[in-house]
Amino acid sequence: MRTQWSSGSTTERRFSCTFCGKSFQRFWQLKEHLRSHTGEKPYTCEQCGKSFTKQCNLIRHALVHSGEKPFDCTFCGKSFQRLCQLKVHLRSHTGEKPYTCEQCGKSFTKQCNLIRHALVHTGEKPYECTHFDRFGHLEMHQRIHTGEKPYSCVTCGRCFSQQSNLRTHQRVHRKCL
Numbered sequence: 001m002r003t004q005w006s007s008g009s010t011t012e013r014r015f016s017c018t019f020c021g022k023s024f025q026r027f028w029q030l031k032e033h034l035r036s037h038t039g040e041k042p043y044t045c046e047q048c049g050k051s052f053t054k055q056c057n058l059i060r061h062a063l064v065h066s067g068e069k070p071f072d073c074t075f076c077g078k079s080f081q082r083l084c085q086l087k088v089h090l091r092s093h094t095g096e097k098p099y100t101c102e103q104c105g106k107s108f109t110k111q112c113n114l115i116r117h118a119l120v121h122t123g124e125k126p127y128e129c130t131h132f133d134r135f136g137h138l139e140m141h142q143r144i145h146t147g148e149k150p151y152s153c154v155t156c157g158r159c160f161s162q163q164s165n166l167r168t169h170q171r172v173h174r175k176c177l
Contacts, residue, residue, distance in 0.1 A: 076156060092157025116148055 014023040015030040019037040024030040041051035043058040047065045052058045069079035071086040075093040080086040097107030099114040103121045108114045149159035151166040155173045160166040
């Protein structure tokens with residue numbers, strides 16, 4: 001492995017990846033980036049053996065084993081392992097839908113839902129089912145393949161693929177009252 005280093009002013013020192021050309025200001029950043037090309041994963045979880053390219057990812061993974069959820073929702077008290085999970089959850093309380101379809105204007109809380117929705121406009125059908133539901137509930141059945149969950153709980157934001165599953169879930173909140 002050769003590292004390219006270009007000098008200029010001290011603030012413009014760059015270390016370039018010989019695989020893809022991406023540049024970094026610090027050598028350790030390049031070294032960390034190179035793992036994405038080499039597949040090296042030097043940080044291993046002692047509990048389950050899973051390996052990671054970055055130490056921060058190992059630390060975050062450790063929460064899976066400890067069960068620790070340090071990020072709490074100030075609206076409902078629900079806790080999350082990651083800040084990004086809390087941010088998405090907060091949208092269920094605020095109603096924020098930052099991802100908008102340019103074709104029809106429909107908005108979504110998650111980018112993955114917008115991407116899936118875009119298939120409606122293109123007509124693309126990336127999922128083909130060989131076991132068609134003979135009772136004609138194809139749209140509901142296809143949610144198994146697409147992961148679409150159009151029914152969301154207004155109390156906690158959890159989403160469901162079938163309205164009946166949402167109704168069953170909502171009993172949990174009624175018990176808490």
